Amino acid sequence: MNFDVNKIRKDFPILSQKIYGNPLVYLDNAASTQKPAIVIDTISKYYSGQNSNVHRGVHYLSMMATEAFENARKNIADFINAENSNELIFTSGTTESINLVAHSFGRKFISEGDNIIISTMEHHSNIVPWQILCEEKNAKLSVIPINEEGEIDFEAFGKRLNEKTGLVAITHVSNALGTVNPIKKIIDLAHSFDVPVLIDGAQGISHFKVDVSELDCDFYCFSAHKMFGPMGIGALYGKEKYLEKMLPYKAGGEMIEKVTFEKTTFNKLPFKFEAGTPNVAGVLGFNAAINYLKELSIEKTSAYESELFKYATIALQEIEGLRIIGTAKEKISIISFLIGDIHPFDAGTIIDKTGIAVRTGHHCAEPLMDRFQIPGTIRASFVFYNTKEEVDSLVKSIIMVKNMFE
Amino acid sequence: MMKIKEIESQIVEEFDNFDDWMDKYTYLIEMGKSLPLIENEFKIDNNLISGCQSKVWLHASYENGKVIFTADSDAIITKGIINLLIRIFSNQAPDDIINADLNFISEIGLQEHLSPTRSNGLLSMIKQMKLYALVFKTKMQNQ
Structure with missing residues (x-):
């Protein structure tokens, strides 16, 4: 080989x-992968020669940092074959990505009496945000059982899907068992009920090619630090049709279009979900890790x-x-x-x-x-x-x- | 009855005999296996110490001015560590327990078990034992 x-x-x-x-x-x-020298060097080089706030200044450094930051977004969006780089939101990692969807999608699209389907093998970060949302909305958390081998019971999943299902949130690969879930089948079946699907991709994306367009998933969440990139940075891929309708999850600078004391209008995607100064060094390190993986x-x-x-x-x-x-x-x-x-x-x-x-x-x-x-x-x-x-x-x-x- | 300091030095001496970590842990495992049993009626959820990767049950009673501890765990190394703590703390006066500095832990090279990230509960165990001592002391003063 x-x-x-x-x-x-x-x-x-x-x-x-x-x-x-x-x-x-x-x-x-x-739990976390190690980082190749190229990732470490990229972060160090950023702070030694490029550091500046993005999307704001008209000065040279700021423009260079913004360009590198936005190129990274394009590159990472391209890596998962997203249709549009506006659909790639930088977060602090998978946990924040899931929380963002639970807040913003949940507030908009989940109502009393709805159900959210997860599986028995989820990480706490793909359980607790939905539990909190269900409590808030008086919705029901519906859990797909698994067999002795650690595989989800697909038939039981089908039975749980109904017109009251607001979302399916399931892991790509189980962090505790290593099971690879049949997410394509899950997504297709959920879509036949018009139910969107969120994939917790933290354990999947470093091990095989992930193509969000082919999967047709509605949300895909992942962390840089589990794919040879730095800690504290990750991404949420979301379909534009949902992201456009969802309300911001954090408020502050960057995510606004126009602010007056009477009314604020929000920035367009992806900035609507990226309030505050982003983790630019993290994004560039993340990008370096993606390039390293591509090269290998x-x-x-x-x-x-x-x-x-x-x-x-x-x-x-x-x-x-x-x-x-x-x-x-x-x-x-x-x-x-x-x-x-x-x-x-x-x-x-x-x-x-x-x-x-x-x-x-x-x-x-x-x-x-x-x-x-x-x-x-x-x-x-x-x-x-x-x-x-x-x-x-x-x-x-x-x-x-x-x-x-x- | 030996004083806490004396028992600590005794334990440090015992551990001085070991050259490498394997002997040390083999000894801890032996200590774990020889930990006196806790009464089944005390092995209840109420007596569980939180913050441990392994389960730890701790029970305390007060007899003749001394605190008596019994404990158990589902992990042997944890039981070994408990055994050391019980040797030191059980049958001692509340004030002596509250004021013990427990330097022996780093002296025998087990300080890594004190780190909160190890979450084996050594730290919570010590806290809980001292808390019991404080409770008994306060109770006695109020009587």
């Missing part, structure tokens, strides 16, 4: 360090990741007493597991001491853990800079845990 992982690892300065004397094995990519070719990184994922799944399954939680047919990059009766916290504490970063706990998906009746899991999540040798280190570490606790 034309994919030199050792060369790629050199692009990520953080990966070469040692933790407790062991080479760092970073397998917490579902997402087809190639996907192919490498799926081979690594297969290798890791087999290697972990061979460990006696290890139980993988979530065995969906369509699954990527994330392996959640338990080792015998060992508490995930105990296992995680020891695995950490071997220089391996994994996540333990409920992964911000408590209802999902309740569904499986477990306190949490140990989660290893992989991206294209991880190696088979790192999987082997994880296996060794797990065997050490077994020896210590059993």
Whole structure:
């Protein structure tokens, strides 16, 4: 395969360090990915040579910063194949994107007696905003059940859809199980009832090509920091037909057209939703990450990741007493597991001491853990800079845990 | 009965025998396994300490001017840490518990467990134990 992982690892300065004397094995990519030097340099260069507020000044720096900022928007919109870059709103990340829709779409389009459909495997950030909205509006939260493998019950989803459904909000890839949901099928079925669909794309977009026009989703939410970009920046893609009708979510500078004390009219898209000075350095870093991914070719990184994922799944399954939680047919990059009766916290504490970063706990998906009746899991999540040798280190570490606790 | 400071030095001495983290954690695991059992009637949601990745139940009673603690957890390392805390705090006078500085934790190299981000509850456990001591002290003064 034309994919030199050792060369790629050199692009990520953080990966070469040692933790407790062991080479760092970073397998917490579902929580946040590491950043290539090009992203770090872009941010540093922005602050050293370009920093200025955007969309305001007529001076040179401001115009250059505005141009770079708006070019980034076009590039990122193009990356997900949005029809129009006005449909790409910068937010602080997936959580804010979902909250924006819950506020602005929710206020406008959800009324008493409506229902909002989510699934059992949602992250808290795709549960709580809808819960709050439902309480406010006296609407109902309707939850699609999942099977033992961690796949949604599509038939049950169909039964939940009706003329009172205001929105379907569902994750592309489960952060706790790795399940890839059949979102195209979900979107098509929801649209046959004229119901819009929001996709939580936080765990999807770094692993495979996302084409919002082909998917025909109404909203797609994602974070830069989970796709090799900086923290604190992300995006909301939304169809113009909804965004135009939605009211602003934050008010302030930038989002206005004309302000008098009697009446304010709002700016056009996308600025209507971007009150205040934006995170310009973040956007440029985000853009650098997108360009980096494009250059690597997402087809190639996907192919490498799926081979690594297969290798890791087999290697972990061979460990006696290890139980993988979530065995969906369509699954990527994330392996959640338990080792015998060992508490995930105990296992995680020891695995950490071997220089391996994994996540333990409920992964911000408590209802999902309740569904499986477990306190949490140990989660290893992989991206294209991880190696088979790192999987082997994880296996060794797990065997050490077994020896210590059993 | 040994004073809190004396028990702390005893624990520091025990941990001095270990050269590496593995021995230290193996010992903590042993301590976890040998933690005296909490009465089942006290292993209730009301006695759960919040803010822990693992569940921790803590019960306190007051006998002859001393606070008696019993506790349990579903994670062994947490139980090991609890065992240390109970050795130090149980059967001590409220004032001694309230004023204890617990320097031994960093001396035995477990300060990482004090970080709030570890969310294993060591910090909440200590807070809760001191709070019980304060409650008993106040109750006694008011009697």
